[in-house]
Amino acid sequence: MSGAATFTGSTPDEVAAFLADQRQRLKPFRRVIVSGDQTRVLDVNRNEVIFPGVTFGHALLESVLRGAGASFDPTNFQIPPAGQPTREFGCTARYPWAHDRIL
Numbered sequence: 272m273s274g275a276a277t278f279t280g281s282t283p284d285e286v287a288a289f290l291a292d293q294r295q296r297l298k299p300f301r302r303v304i305v306s307g308d309q310t311r312v313l314d315v316n317r318n319e320v321i322f323p324g325v326t327f328g329h330a331l332l333e334s335v336l337r338g339a340g341a342s343f344d345p346t347n348f349q350i351p352p353a354g355q356p357t358r359e360f361g362c363t364a365r366y367p368w369a370h371d372r373i374l
Contacts, residue, residue: 278323286335290335301362304357328349333345342362
């Protein structure tokens with residue numbers, strides 16, 4: 272595992288640019304874990320990108336989820352789970368198997 276990259280920006284455009292840069296350096300993203308103090312994006316090798324302070328109710332959470340390709344319900348993703356410290360969102364496959372063979 273390589274060192275974690277930490278986001279220091281403050282706008283949705285900076286989130287998109289940061290995730291695009293990290294996507295070039297990491298393997299495909301596997302999941303997004305939102306906790307009470309930060310959000311982490313993990314790739315298939317468990318390398319992570321950290322968004323400190325971005326948590327439930329934060330304005331940038333939707334940008335992080337969309338940029339990572341996470342599957343989420345836009346009506347209730349900001350609601351923390353009852354009795355659990357974290358919430359996980361799976362990331363969809365960007366390129367399905369044999370996508371290049373379909374004519």
